[in-house]
Amino acid sequence: MSPEQPSPRIRKSPEQVRSAVHQAVIDLLSDPEGADLTIPAIAQRAGVNHTSIYRRWGSREALLADVVTTRLERDWPLKDTGSLRGDLIAWAEAGVASIRTPEGRLLIRAVALSMPGSHTAQGERAQQFQRRIAAIESIRERAAGRGESPPSLEQILDQLIAPLYLRAIFGIDPPASGYPELLVNRLLGGAPGA
Amino acid sequence: MSPEQPSPRIRKSPEQVRSAVHQAVIDLLSDPEGADLTIPAIAQRAGVNHTSIYRRWGSREALLADVVTTRLERDWPLKDTGSLRGDLIAWAEAGVASIRTPEGRLLIRAVALSMPGSHTAQGERAQQFQRRIAAIESIRERAAGRGESPPSLEQILDQLIAPLYLRAIFGIDPPASGYPELLVNRLLGGAPGA
Numbered sequence: 001m002s003p004e005q006p007s008p009r010i011r012k013s014p015e016q017v018r019s020a021v022h023q024a025v026i027d028l029l030s031d032p033e034g035a036d037l038t039i040p041a042i043a044q045r046a047g048v049n050h051t052s053i054y055r056r057w058g059s060r061e062a063l064l065a066d067v068v069t070t071r072l073e074r075d076w077p078l079k080d081t082g083s084l085r086g087d088l089i090a091w092a093e094a095g096v097a098s099i100r101t102p103e104g105r106l107l108i109r110a111v112a113l114s115m116p117g118s119h120t121a122q123g124e125r126a127q128q129f130q131r132r133i134a135a136i137e138s139i140r141e142r143a144a145g146r147g148e149s150p151p152s153l154e155q156i157l158d159q160l161i162a163p164l165y166l167r168a169i170f171g172i173d174p175p176a177s178g179y180p181e182l183l184v185n186r187l188l189g190g191a192p193g194a
Numbered sequence: 195m196s197p198e199q200p201s202p203r204i205r206k207s208p209e210q211v212r213s214a215v216h217q218a219v220i221d222l223l224s225d226p227e228g229a230d231l232t233i234p235a236i237a238q239r240a241g242v243n244h245t246s247i248y249r250r251w252g253s254r255e256a257l258l259a260d261v262v263t264t265r266l267e268r269d270w271p272l273k274d275t276g277s278l279r280g281d282l283i284a285w286a287e288a289g290v291a292s293i294r295t296p297e298g299r300l301l302i303r304a305v306a307l308s309m310p311g312s313h314t315a316q317g318e319r320a321q322q323f324q325r326r327i328a329a330i331e332s333i334r335e336r337a338a339g340r341g342e343s344p345p346s347l348e349q350i351l352d353q354l355i356a357p358l359y360l361r362a363i364f365g366i367d368p369p370a371s372g373y374p375e376l377l378v379n380r381l382l383g384g385a386p387g388a
Contacts, residue, residue: 163352
């Protein structure tokens, strides 16, 4: 919209601001000393005015949510394998690959940090959670469209998302092989065929 | 040991220091603005010299680990029900009760934060994780002593700890009733009897 206020800093385009702010969030999250993840600290690191951040994102949670959903779409793309089991295994495989990297673990910690706090109603928290895991909702919808009966979101949360995310958050590596299939077999039951 | 250096602050006994520092950690964790959880910030809030914290705990992770294991022992006590299934359900019931409170959710977020970072070897992280969930190890050992075959720690992590912890971290309430039994039945399989 209107240009930034004049400032001693080099003026950035909106896309440059977004990119610098996203990178600043990732950098601060990576700080092993547990740096202050506040909007002023993010603004300083990104070299932008903190008013630009408030104007564009409104709150720290909204900014974090933008960062994590952008990165999740990029790092954890959605495959259409033609079956519910195949889609879930592909999702879990992407997840396992991701949490084997420091950046992937960081992203998942950021997903947790970006969730609205306890002062937010349970319904709103559940909605925000669904936004973070939009890929899982797409997998469920496609399965329903094919006439399959997908598990509930709560079942997928408990048996597929939770083990992957908790291992990322706690830094506990998944088993070396067969882990995506193991989780999906537990979730769907029955034989791994079809 | 030797008394604190003279300071304008009121001198505290070691137990008062520990209590004030623990409370400062909890307060900073509760800050919805995401306050800086650094040793200087903790020291300032607790009204103690930051050198006292470094001397006593050595690092932020060690301090957080002391806070969370102390609180977990107090808020999530271990029951001996006489069977593996009973012990696991009792543990999950305590967990569900805990994560229905803001303090309980905070504690679990702190358990995650207290885990050593990616720069630490996987074996050390796994050890630290076992320290955080010492109750689960006790339940497994008691079961083995009775001749039962408890699931592996990894199975318990994926199917019992992960769903509870992730719901706490993400602020997604567990189902209103029967959730501890549901998780334990999934973990142990078979009928819920005996």
